[in-house]
Amino acid sequence: MAKRAGNVRALALERINTLFNEANSEFKIHSERSHRYVKIILKLAAKSGVRIPKKFRSNYCRKCKIYLSSGANSKVRTRKGKLIVFCNRCKTYRRMLLKPKV
Ligand SMILES: [Zn+2]
Incomplete structure (x- = not known):
């Protein structure tokens, strides 16, 4: 019960990083998998309080x-910074x- 909050957050952040990288590499072949990763990431972030x-x-x-993914299902533009x-x-x-x- 006495888990250190800092440790949980560091672990969550690490998982978020890994999941985003995997979502990125899976997108071209299995885009649905990437979308599922995002849902997991958002749940994880909400639970752990990690941004x-x-x-x-x-x-x-x-x-x-x-x-x-910019170009595939989104458009990314820059304007005035x-x-x-x-x-x-x-x-x-x-x-x-x-x-x-x-
Ligand atoms: Zn949307």
């Missing part, structure tokens, strides 16, 4: 929870700051 790493934020759709990700399935787009000021 999805920035480098992966344009790789999934928050609305329909699918894996997004913002990244615009368009999901071809639910036709929504999200804007993200490319380089947030620290």
